[in-house]
Amino acid sequence: MVDVVDKSTRSRMMAGIRGKDTSPEFAVRRFLHARGLRYRLHVKQLPGKPDLVFARYNVALFVHGCFWHRHAGCRYATTPASNTDFWQKKFDDNQRRDRKVVKELQKAGWRVLVIWECEINESRLASLYRRITKAE
Known part of the structure; x- marks a missing residue:
């Protein structure tokens, strides 16, 4: 299949994809913050x-994009x-x-949670809140 846009346009489009502060991440942050949870963002001292x-709560949360992380x-x-x-190769490297x-x-003793971008809805976020606070 041939790309529908030229190479320079595709390059510009791909360069515009953000690695942090994405729409799914903002949705998760808004939901959890509104329920009183406080957090730090993109802690450089932690792996990943x-x-x-x-x-x-000793929880590290990743908001994964389904395309990049291969849901x-x-x-x-x-x-x-x-x-x-x-x-x-790109997808394999990401998953590895x-x-x-x-x-x-x-x-290092952290509980690691992942929420996929396609799962971000009210009920899934409520479940995530319970998992973070261990109220589940």
Whole structure:
């Protein structure tokens, strides 16, 4: 399949994709903050710089994009039709890094939670709140 935009346009579009402060991340932050949870953002001292860190509960939370982190079975985890070797390597590297970061955080005593962008809704966020506070 041929890309529908030229190479420079695609490059500009891909460069505009944010690694932090994304819309799904803001939705999670708003929900949890409104319920009284306080957190630190992108703590550089922790492996993988978790999106949200709840030191009081010893929880590191990642808000994963389904496309970049390959959410299994998700409709957003598509593979581009062009340059498939590049993309497969990129996705494999991302998943490998994710597994390594989780192991390192767990070894350091952190509980690691992940919420996928496609799961962000009221009931899933309420469940996440309970998991963070261990009220579940």
